[in-house]
Amino acid sequence: MKKYAIILGALSLAACSDNTPENPGENQEEIVSVEKNVTINAGQAFQTMVGFGASDCWTPAYIGKYWTSSRDRISELLFSSEIVDGQPKGIGLSMWRVNLGGGSAEQGDGSGIVDKSRRAESYLTDNLSLDWTRCEGQRYFMSRAKEFGIDNFVLFSNTPPVQYTLNGKGFSQNGGSANLKSECYDDFASYMAEVAKHYVDEGYPVSHISPVNEPQYNWDGNGQEGSGWKNEEVAKLARELDAQLTQKGLSTNILLGESGDWEYLYKVKDDANRSNVLSAFFSSSSPAYVGNLSHVEKLICGHSYWTDGTWDGMRDVRKKVAQAAEQYGVDVWQSEWSMLGDNYSSSEFVGYDAASEMDIALYMSKVIHNDLTVANVTSWNYWVAMDVSRWGQKNRFLLVALTPKGWAGDKESIDNLEEEGSFNATSTLWVLGNYSRFIRPGYHRISMTLNESMSFFGSAWMSPQQDCIVAVYTNLSSKGIRLNETRQNWGGEPKTIKTYTTSGTKQLVEKVVQEGDPVVLDAESVTTVVYELK
Incomplete structure (x- = not known):
């Protein structure tokens, strides 16, 4: 098990600052956001799709x-x-x-x-x-x-x-x-x-x-x-x-x-x-x-x-x-x-x-x-x-x-x-x-633990070859969410992490998550996170 924690630090100050980014539509979700804990345990399996x-x-x-x-x-x-x-x-x-x-x-x-x-x-x-x-x-x-x-x-x-x-x-x-x-x-x-x-x-x-x-x-x-x-x-x-x-x-x-x-x-x-x-x-x-x-x-x-x-x-x-x-x-x-x-x-x-x-x-x-x-x-x-x-x-x-x-x-x-x-x-x-597009035939559902509510929920899935984990999150709130992830029984570290976001302005838009960066979910969106494992 390895835990990845994102420390928000002066996030609240940034959210209240008058210094808006040059491209507000692009970065707004990362500035006005809250942190949510999530644990994905690949060692606990459910149905196969x-x-x-x-x-x-x-x-x-x-x-x-x-x-x-x-x-x-x-x-x-x-x-x-x-x-x-x-x-x-x-x-x-x-x-x-x-x-x-x-x-x-x-x-x-x-x-x-x-x-x-x-x-x-x-x-x-x-x-x-x-x-x-x-x-x-x-x-x-x-x-x-x-x-x-x-x-x-x-x-x-x-x-x-x-x-x-x-x-x-x-x-x-x-x-x-x-x-x-x-x-x-x-x-x-x-x-x-x-x-x-x-x-x-x-x-x-x-x-x-x-x-x-x-x-x-x-x-x-x-x-x-x-x-x-x-x-x-x-x-x-x-x-x-x-x-x-x-x-x-x-x-x-x-x-x-x-x-x-x-x-x-x-x-x-x-x-x-x-x-x-x-x-x-x-x-x-x-x-x-x-x-x-x-x-x-x-x-x-x-x-x-x-x-x-x-x-x-x-x-x-x-x-x-x-x-x-x-x-x-x-x-x-x-x-x-x-x-x-x-x-x-x-x-x-x-x-x-x-x-x-x-x-x-x-x-x-x-x-x-x-x-x-x-x-x-x-x-x-x-x-x-x-x-x-x-x-x-x-x-x-x-x-x-x-x-x-x-x-x-x-x-x-x-x-x-x-x-x-x-x-x-x-x-x-x-x-x-x-x-x-991402939960393919043969993928099985694995355990995801988070503080689920009608405005924030998700599920996680693993490929038959165990080389890919897919998580699908829905964030109905008006604020973005930064995930504080705990990964259990993955059998390896992700070699790549990509998100695909659908919102009022996006249609499965891809973003590469750089190593050490958090996964960020836009406000009022559905986001698929694809972890390719090493």
């Missing part, structure tokens, strides 16, 4: 097909891990969730889904053959993700194909039960497995198929595709899918859960037939037990929506998730989050009207941190990678903001995504990058 990702639902279907001048740079922002002249070119996502659409797009206005941009394509034709020329835009982003070395492709389904649904639509009118013909469970399973096989044969690492999404909701509106599912119906589909994957010789696994919020995983909530999911799927006495299927890992996933309104509240729920997962011996993935809720505490969030993009991104960092360190998730996924900002949403629901040509603003639907416009990388993209 599978990856960070985002979903291609829905606009990539248009952007990948029509925005031919922009799509390369957009995909680079999402998938590239390259750093050029101290600036990451992208956020290095290591997971890509691909929507297996239900075919509403082919139905057009007859789909009943009002918003054209929310109608999804399907490979299944009316004569029940498969047309691999469809989903061109999605296929573009899949190919780019593969090119950049994405480790995990997850195929997820919001609805069965419309050819198999009870009402012939991608949205449901069947209440809390599946919008799937009773005789079509095997057909739906075969379709999903056949799509997976197609892409596996083309060299895509399709690690999982997620056959249902947020089954606790009825999805009976006309806003998007979806279906409710009872636990036993999900289990029936999983058994059929397991058989199809085995028949096709695939190693792809089945990802279950996708719960509308975390609480559905571990308790009876609303409808008993659609909640307490961990017990339903992994208790051997349950009629919905699927823990014995060869393609079902000890794994469950859920969404971080609706349980994120306060710091203490989100930690309490995530503690219960971790306890339930430990009880059943399963790992947990967080498979969707965006700032969807309307229940955020006024004492912890300024509100959507007053919030800046960075305010929203900093709040996201709270959720990521608590999902990682309290729920112990091994994968974390943002909701949509890109969309058009409307309804005054700013960057609440997206990473890359799109502005189609001639876009008129807050319309209910988007009808001109075929017209290429402009795009903007938002603060949510770069803050997610503070995690996704």
Whole structure:
């Protein structure tokens, strides 16, 4: 163990001095700062990370097909891990969730889904053959993700194909039960497995198929595709899918859960037939037990929506998730989050009207941190990678903001995504990058001890080769922070230390920390510290 202490000395005098630096924007954080103690102990290990990702639902279907001048740079922002002249070119996502659409797009206005941009394509034709020329835009982003070395492709389904649904639509009118013909469970399973096989044969690492999404909701509106599912119906589909994957010789696994919020995983909530999911799927006495299927890992996933309104509240729920997962011996993935809720505490969030993009991104960092360190998730996924900002949403629901040509603003639907416009990388993209670009697949979480609060928190991670330690800090205060570090069981001294800072004025900006200097965290920022070990 070696301790590195930074003595502040006459710091308070400097902070009050009238002698401002020549470049105040550059050095202000180092002058107005406070000291915080932190201990990182590499000898205590926790979960191993599978990856960070985002979903291609829905606009990539248009952007990948029509925005031919922009799509390369957009995909680079999402998938590239390259750093050029101290600036990451992208956020290095290591997971890509691909929507297996239900075919509403082919139905057009007859789909009943009002918003054209929310109608999804399907490979299944009316004569029940498969047309691999469809989903061109999605296929573009899949190919780019593969090119950049994405480790995990997850195929997820919001609805069965419309050819198999009870009402012939991608949205449901069947209440809390599946919008799937009773005789079509095997057909739906075969379709999903056949799509997976197609892409596996083309060299895509399709690690999982997620056959249902947020089954606790009825999805009976006309806003998007979806279906409710009872636990036993999900289990029936999983058994059929397991058989199809085995028949096709695939190693792809089945990802279950996708719960509308975390609480559905571990308790009876609303409808008993659609909640307490961990017990339903992994208790051997349950009629919905699927823990014995060869393609079902000890794994469950859920969404971080609706349980994120306060710091203490989100930690309490995530503690219960971790306890339930430990009880059943399963790992947990967080498979969707965006700032969807309307229940955020006024004492912890300024509100959507007053919030800046960075305010929203900093709040996201709270959720990521608590999902990682309290729920112990091994994968974390943002909701949509890109969309058009409307309804005054700013960057609440997206990473890359799109502005189609001639876009008129807050319309209910988007009808001109075929017209290429402009795009903007938002603060949510770069803050997610503070995690996704540097906490790579195979990194495991190690112990970090600090005086954690809702305004200052962090986590630390070690590479599989034990030659790199990454720490991610969030400082929501109005003052910079100088770290007083204690390093335990590192196995060597850092040969280089670099920080990557995202704030209201910085986007993963790199800084080399000179030997003997402290690590400094900007005010209202997320900072990743990368220690390359000797």
